Amino acid sequence: MDQFEFDVLATAAFKGERVAARRLVARTHVTEAQALLQVLTLAAGAAGLAQLLHQREQLRSRDEERRLARQANAACKLALRKAGTQSTAAWRGWFDGSAHPNPGQIGIGALLCGPDGQRAEISRRAGYGNSSEAEYLALTALLELAVRMGATELAVCGDSQVVVNDVNLGAARGAKGLEPHRARVVELMSALGAVQLRWVPRHRNGDADRLSQQAVAGHAAAG
Missing domain, CATH: 3.30.420.10 (Ribonuclease H-like superfamily/Ribonuclease H)
Incomplete structure (x- = not known):
């Protein structure tokens, strides 16, 4: 697994899944990348890892859109107050x-x-x-x-x-x-x-x- 693939998994993983991966590393001595792959594959279940990664990317995009929306709204309110x-x-x-x-x-x-x-x-x-x-x-x-x-x-x-x-x-x-x-x-x-x-x-x-x-x-x- 190259660095890009690991970064994709790390970005998709929730905090609890990253903690679980680190615990797996401590117990079995596999690499962090291997542990994260196992944790996410288990979380994906029958739907498959590719589907889970797709869903997590959509979720991340929506979160980013909401963050940008809040930022734009705050900027607009500030401009209104100043004007x-x-x-x-x-x-x-x-x-x-x-x-x-x-x-x-x-x-x-x-x-x-x-x-x-x-x-x-x-x-x-x-x-x-x-x-x-x-x-x-x-x-x-x-x-x-x-x-x-x-x-x-x-x-x-x-x-x-x-x-x-x-x-x-x-x-x-x-x-x-x-x-x-x-x-x-x-x-x-x-x-x-x-x-x-x-x-x-x-x-x-x-x-x-x-x-x-x-x-x-x-x-x-x-x-």
Whole structure:
């Protein structure tokens, strides 16, 4: 076993499995690599070592994506605090999208409020897709509305960490499969100028959530 193969096993192994491998080395005097291979092969069972390594790699990738998402969200919040947009943004917007089931019929909801009492709502069906596509379509509709209304200094909030982090991370580190949606959102944000996008918990996104659910409910009633 070469160093690369050992590194693959060591990366895939959980802490308890590495401890078990070291104990096996102490008892039998096999190499650490051989011990780790035995421990992981036993853990894999009938599914086989290759399947276990594949599953562990997927798990590691998901953990890394979550770490990057947390990092991006923290950076976004810090930028918002430094810019003071949470309190001084002239326009505020909220968006939410839902798919029933997932994937399924999409409903989008958005609310846009201006500094002089302007208020505009969106609540409509938007075809078929998954929840991430639904959230992106809602954000796109909100930004298109903002462009039409001449909004400036816009702060946008949504409860989808997937979409908010995807936009803030950018194309180089964004999610796969959402590229066309991201490109359209970035285009609209560029047209608007000063736009801040941040995540909020669902209970602080109630109006947009209500509007998206209302759209889906209207479709169900009509059907």
